[in-house]
Amino acid sequence: MNDPYELRYDPIQKDFLYLHRTTTYNMGTFYHRHEAYELYLFLRGNVNFYIENSCYRLVPGDLLVLNPEEMHRSYSLDETEYERITINLQKSYLHRLSTPATHLSACFDYRPKGKGNIVHLKEDQLEQFLQFTSSLEEALASDAYGRDVQANCCLAQLLVLANTVFQNASYIPTDIMPDLVRQTMDYIETHLAQEITLEQLAGTFHLNSTYISRRFKQHTGLTLRSYIVDRRIALAKSYLCEGLTITEACYQSGFGDYANFIRSFTKIVGISPGRFAKKNASLPE
Template sequence: MEQNTNYIFSPIEEELICYHKTTDTDLISPALPYHRHDAYEIYLFLGGNTYMYLEQSCYKLAPGDLMIISPSEMHRCVCIDNQLYERIGLNIKKPALERLSSHRSNLSSCFESHPFGQNNLTQLSQDQIVFYCELAEKLISCLSSEEYGQDLLAESYATQLLVFINTLYQSSTYRSNNLIPELVSNTMTYIKEHLVESISSEQLEQEFHYSGKYISQQFRKHTGLTIRSYIVDQRISLAKSHLSTGKTVAEACEFSGFSDYANFIRSFKKIVGMPPGKYKANKHA
């Protein structure tokens, strides 16, 4: 099986960022792999010929599609021609989301109430698109200003956006067709179900009755990742859960399917950005 580890963890530097971008898609690599952030993401698609992959789903986006993405959910965007790619993105870290919430109104509920990797997408009406864009532009302006009171106004506009989004998702029944190939989705499921075991190309061949090479090619085509990279990423995610519940670094290594301790330490630091011991200490500080 492939040994590449081209997974991507893309950290967000600020507690809250918002942007409105229109990009020449010649600058968007179709090989951009699945990635995740250390912040919640809200993504409004406004134009282009674009597919959004999120965990085991793939959606052909239409203007007005709004996607909510939790920090643990892997995702990627693929632009398939040279149409201009326009979107508004908002990233907010957990402490900021908690600070803006109240006892009555938990602004992270839209992220927490849907099944992992499912029902992330809804569709805005034209009036809702206009409303959302106006609020986002005000937020962007405040975030880029050093003038008196602009930080407070930024939090006000962010709160209004988050209230709007949470209210929208409470009543949304929108469902979009999942276009990801069954073979790729089933391979992801198999990996998650056998994560702490040894997983080889031969096992995948026996399970799905395709050659290991074909399975790998299809997986790479639709995720941007090698199968090995995906396995390592999922094992690190499991290790983080073990560390958060008080397991030792050695136990997290063993219980997450790693057979080589040094490789576990190296892979954890590469993906998470810090050694597992420091991650555990931060969680229990």
């Protein structure tokens, strides 16, 4: 039986996490989220990048921004070397780097969910970005006095550049997500509070249920069941943030069994619904 908790989460414990990686194998096979913002620069390879219900064939110089609510997945189409730079940043860290006049989280937050995630850097912008990341790598590898300040300066410069590029972007990437997968995601999203079965999906799309399941798993890395559970947990989190009780959040997000809701929520979120609600209630406005 397929594991209903296939969705992967990468917890980010530090203020930021910088990685410059080159691989010849697939990473990020499953849709996942981070507990932080992500700045991602694609340098080379043969890669499809999935964000929510869209998919893009990346081109060297593509810069992506992702917030903690956006599911995403990179998939190497072959064993070509896949090089990218990823920087994960905690919300609190971006807040400290920002000023009243310069909100460095703007490119992550001020856009519709799953939309406007990609820009393509011009040659001079890419060169500037790589200069900043090279200086950041030097600061992170150093034990000299002031290395943390230098790293913060590099990150601030990178974020100013990223925000400036996104503010002035006119680039529209081509979405290559198969219609069936996108329509299945849209159907699930609009029927979360109701029962969703393979038979219903087969009847809606007039296709064999096995074919729908196989195509969905091929492009998301997830079973339909695990995807539905995740979307319902995300809905329950929003209800808890709005002040609904745990019982109300459970049933209004489509869970028919309270014990299963508690177990699923704790497994996916990492804390119980009760602790999540208390933690959210204690956060400043």
